[in-house]
Amino acid sequence: MTTAVLISGASRGIGLETAKILAQADSPFDCIVMVARQSADFSRAYDDVSARAGNIRVVAIPADLSHPEIVEDVYDRLGTEGISITTIINNAGFTKPASINESTLEDFELTMRVNLYSPFKLIQQALHRGHPLDTIINIASTAGITGRSGWLTYSASKAAMINMSEVLRDELKPYGIDVICLSPGRCATDLRRKLAPTEDPSTIMQPSQVASIIKLMTSAAGKLLMAQNLVVRT
Ligand SMILES: NC(=O)c1ccc[n+]([C@@H]2O[C@H](COP(=O)([O-])OP(=O)(O)OC[C@H]3O[C@@H](n4cnc5c(N)ncnc54)[C@H](OP(=O)(O)O)[C@@H]3O)[C@@H](O)[C@H]2O)c1
Numbered sequence: 001m002t003t004a005v006l007i008s009g010a011s012r013g014i015g016l017e018t019a020k021i022l023a024q025a026d027s028p029f030d031c032i033v034m035v036a037r038q039s040a041d042f043s044r045a046y047d048d049v050s051a052r053a054g055n056i057r058v059v060a061i062p063a064d065l066s067h068p069e070i071v072e073d074v075y076d077r078l079g080t081e082g083i084s085i086t087t088i089i090n091n092a093g094f095t096k097p098a099s100i101n102e103s104t105l106e107d108f109e110l111t112m113r114v115n116l117y118s119p120f121k122l123i124q125q126a127l128h129r130g131h132p133l134d135t136i137i138n139i140a141s142t143a144g145i146t147g148r149s150g151w152l153t154y155s156a157s158k159a160a161m162i163n164m165s166e167v168l169r170d171e172l173k174p175y176g177i178d179v180i181c182l183s184p185g186r187c188a189t190d191l192r193r194k195l196a197p198t199e200d201p202s203t204i205m206q207p208s209q210v211a212s213i214i215k216l217m218t219s220a221a222g223k224l225l226m227a228q229n230l231v232v233r234t
Pocket residue numbers: 008009010011012013014015035036037038039041042063064065066067090091092093094114139140141142183184185186187188189190191192207
């Protein structure tokens with residue numbers, strides 16, 4: 001059977017490192033689908049992953065996940081390309097840190113659309129369209145376990161992601177679909193720079209380290225990981 005992984009937020013940070021590591025010769029996948037918004041960075045990321053991929057097929061699908069309904073177009077394109085998804089890595093993430101006084105409902109909704117509703121749609125469409133899913137990896141955050149001052153919308157979206165993963169793990173188990181939730185701590189990416197602008201990125205976890213944990217999760221040994229919400233942090 002062909003195995004295909006869909007990685008959202010694959011243009012940079014943890015998502016790009018995950019696509020790169022899953023493009024190596026020992027990859028469990030025959031096909032890697034990268035999703036992010038159309039940009040020069042995304043084109044470069046696609047070229048980078050393709051150059052490493054050897055016989056593994058790499059497909060880039062541009063989509064703005066702040067509009068969850070676009071997920072239908074993503075699956076239409078998968079249909080056109082003849083790709084059946086076996087693993088979804090819900091990694092795309094957005095944050096706009098602000099205090100309760102400064103937070104707007106608009107920004108809260110945007111955060112929820114990217115961090116929660118699109119992941120929900122990516123999973124639901126795979127089920128509705130009969131993709132042979134066996135693994136779902138949802139990237140939440142330690143911010144979803146412990147709320148932090150100034151991170152209201154982001155922390156709330158990630159807490160919801162942890163809880164949605166719990167529900168799905170229970171609900172999809174009878175269908176042979178494993179649902180794993182991974183909550184990284186601080187990791188040196190653009191998103192982290194927004195949350196902690198003065199921090200030295202060389203002192204914290206690197207995106208390639210999180211990507212190696214994700215790779216483990218996609219392996220046969222990774223199937224033995226029974227943690228409901230796996231935390232990785234320095
Ligand atoms: N870095 C950390 O400290 C940390 C800690 C815990 C959890 N996480 C989580 O890890 C995941 C990856 O984040 P990262 O740290 O690697 O951040 P990043 O480098 O900023 O990357 C975020 C990714 O999400 C994509 N994305 C954002 N908005 C999008 C939209 N509207 N439509 C489609 N894609 C969108 C971006 O693609 P484009 O902008 O190119 O579209 C990019 O590929 C996120 O879920 C984040 O919450 C990060």
